[in-house]
Amino acid sequence: PAETMEELVSLCKRRGFIFPGSDIYGGLQGTYDYGPLGVELKNNLKAAWWRAMVYERDDMEGLDASILTHRLVLFYSGHEATFSDPLVDNRVSKKRYRLDHLLKEQKPEVLAALSQAMGLHENNNLAALVSRLLAEPEKAALAMNTCRVIDPADGAPGDWTPPRPFNMMFKTQIGPVADEDSYGYLRPETAQGIFVNFKNVLDATARRLPFGVAQIGKAFRNEITPRNFIFRVREFEQMEIEYFVKPGTDEEWHERWLETRLKWWEAQGIPREQIRVLDVPKEDLSHYSKRTFDLMYNYPTLGFEEIEGIANRSDYDLGSHTRGQAELGIQARVLENHDSTAKLAVQDPETKQWFVPFVIEPSAGVDRGVLAVLAEAYNKEKLENGEERIVLKLKPHLAPIKVAVIPLAKNKEEITSYARRLKAELQALGFGRVLYEDTGNIGKAYRRHDEVGTPFCITVDYDTIGKSQDGSTTLQDTVTVRDRDTMQQERVPVKELAQYLQERLRR
Ligand code: ATP
Secondary structure, X not given: OOOOHHHHHHHHHHHOOEEEOOHHHOOOOOOEEEOHHHHHHHHXXXXXXXXXXXXXXXXXXXXXXXXXXXXXXXXXXXXXXXXXXXXXEEOOOOOEEEHHHHHHOOOHHHHHHHHHHOOOOOOOOHHHHHHHHHHOHHHHHHHHXXXXXXXXXXOOEOOEOOOEEEEOOEEEEOOOOOOOOOEEEEOOOOXXXXXXXXXXHHHHHOOOOOEEEEXXXXXXOOOOOOEOOOOEOOEEEEEEEEEEEOOOOHHHHHHHHHHHHHHHHHHOOOOHHHEEEEEOOHHHOOOOOOEEEEEEEEXXXXXXXXXXXXXXXXXXXXXXXXXXXXXXXXXXOOOOOOOOOOOOOEXXXXXXXXXXXXXXXXXXXXXXXHHHHHHHHEEEEEOOOOOEEEEEOOOOOOOOOOEEXXXXXXXXXXXXXXXXXXXXXXXXXXXXXXXXXXXXXXXXXXXXXHHHOOOEEEEEOOXXXXXXXXXXXXXXXXEEEEEOOOOOEEEEEHHHHHHHHHHHHOO
16 A cells, blocks of 8 residues: 555646646645546546445435535534534634644643643543533633644644634525525535435335435535645545434444445455544534444555544434424434425334434545545555566556557557557447557556556557568467556457456456
8 A cells, every 4th residue: 555645646646646626826725636547536436336335236226416505404404503613723823723633733741731721631532622622712712822732834832812613614605696595505415415305205216214315426615724635625525325214223224334335445445454443432423423433544644534434313314304393203303494395204104103214324535535545556566677666456447447458569550550449349348448558668658557557458569460570370369468466468369358358357
């Protein structure tokens, strides 16, 4: 795996996986653009998720809801009131921090003193400290200043403002008239689109519990400090499932989904020992969660950080958005809903009682997934001749380019037209992108394709077209196939190529 984030950032820029957003105008913080290879890798990862989570199961439907969201959806979901991060400013450096991120950068002595000043008994409970600081902002500012909380930017003690909650949703005007009610939001998670469509999906499919709805799409959060490349950005993609179950079976389904998701990441090339499962402590849980497992991947430079959260959201969401709340025996604490027009509940086939299903939500970040897959695949190898090569050992189904077809002589029309024909034939097989590659010499082409993870390079040469130097035609209509990982080359008859590649690209 990669040792540092820098080597990944550098590879991504150099080879066209990922570029900073709005780059030529100095960049727009918290945004990134996926380049020619990045878009392929990302699409492949999303397709692998959809295949495993939707097509290969019998209990799942798909959905693609809109990004622009009615303010009432995010009012009743609890996001308007609680989807915020704690913000604090340093009056000296004019820098702004997410309070918990700032505290993570402090020495243990400072945290202990701060905890004591705020009247806490434990001095290593960051979540408790953050909520205490937010609860008493004036006292918090005083304590942070006397305990000499330093600004990580310059290492000097800051002059801190009282911390305050900062709502992370992007609010936007909808329509040409800017009156009080004409705003909406860019969704901060894809999940809400699934909840508000619960009845639509049920009516259209006649599903019975348990079943799930899967969705992949963009989400937007106005992160206070976007950082660490594509790990924390303001515009990102999520792959989310809302899996609806009968109350009482939720805990069992929660464990099952944990197992299913770990297996899936393994199939994307991320071994279990690189992921730690965090059973999120009660005081850190989101407003909707009964229990959450965070999958923490061991990112280069960052260490173990969240790649996916698997939450038991109880009956909070459907219970929040349903009409007729009073008759449904909702267990979670929800706002009284006066606006919903749909009953988001199901009927017990035996007792005929209506009830609100519980929800298990595996929510994975596409961008954090791409980063993990790249980090895990990245290898620096010492070769026998003393040289070093960088090779991305991506699972073949994720590789941006599956096969590169290389004509050995660029000026020989018979060879180039043979190679172009072969490229078109292989492309038509439908296993993904096949590239006609006639730049640089063959050695350079191999190096480049190692670096971007192309599993196979195929060369078309004089032997292929039946013009061997020794005059023999025994190698006519055969090509050389080079394997990315072993660097071994094999002569393969063109008519066996389809089967040869299909077998190896599917492993
Ligand atoms: P964090 O604690 O790192 O801010 P979170 O707990 O707020 O993340 P969730 O609300 O659980 O994240 O979102 C589900 C998934 O969406 C995360 O596991 C992550 O993969 C992805 N995600 C969330 N925020 C971001 C972001 N700012 N940039 C990239 N991916 C994100």
